[in-house]
Amino acid sequence: MPSSPLLPPDARLGRLYFAAQAIAGAAWWIGVAMSDTVRELTLGQLDPVLVAAFDIPLFVIVSVLVAVGVRTAVWVVVPWTAVVTAGMALYATMTGLAGWGVLLMIAATVGSAAAGLLVWLGRLPTEWILFGPFAFRLAPPSSTAAHIIRTTAQIVVFWGLFLAAIPAIIAVLEHRWNLHLPLPTAVRWGGLILLVAASALGIWAANAMSTRGEGTPLPSATARRLVIAGPYLFVRNPMALAGIAQGVAVGLMASSWLVVVYALCGSLVWNWIIRPLEEADLTERFGAPYLAYVHAVRCWMPQLRPFRAEVNIR
Known part of the structure; x- marks a missing residue:
């Protein structure tokens, strides 16, 4: 793939993704042609010739065009990938077939959308x-x-949505798409123990935020004061840590590996997208005291000794 020094690094990364996507798409179609198992798992009873007639030019070839520098081709491959994903999800839900194809297309849609933004805007x-x-x-x-x-x-609204409603939908689709892999009973009990512990951490952190920070955990009513109390003495983001652990726990309890993946993907979104924005806001509002706290307390891994706020931050 030709590279131009005039392109920002993120745009080049986007083009590299589309090159990889073109190779993966071509490899998948070769697998469909050569293996009945691959075809059945990813296409079900759909006519592979008919699907290939549209998908090879609009997905594989257009991905190649984006990779070699045709930026406008992004406006073809990204919408096409999303449309195929929606169609495959509907087909799998109605028939119980091609569940693995849906998962592959969901991943391709997320990747194409992110890479398309990198190519078009030079950043996310x-x-x-x-x-x-x-x-x-x-x-x-x-x-x-x-x-x-x-x-x-x-807590009631967000836990109800992200820890009950969405996982329930995912678990139902996992069964309907024939992707379910049952977990041992001991693992499900372990999920219950993890859920109780993580929920306790989340409530502890929320209480510290509302009583010490004069605000709430939600950004639209964020704390007016820098909170370095309760679990924040041991880890910088106890609410996020608790939320991810709760999501994993719900997945284990429901014997749903897709819910576990959903929770882990949430951790990536939070760490790479939400956390930098939150930390920039806190740095702007609290300055040196917050930076000293960041330097002393880890983001994800709790430390054994509490941070001495009264000593280290003035």
């Missing part, structure tokens, strides 16, 4: 997620009781 515009309840706004001055009530409401 992560700031686009800062809208509505995810936009950074200070919590209005209020009593501690009011902050606790708001925090409790947020």
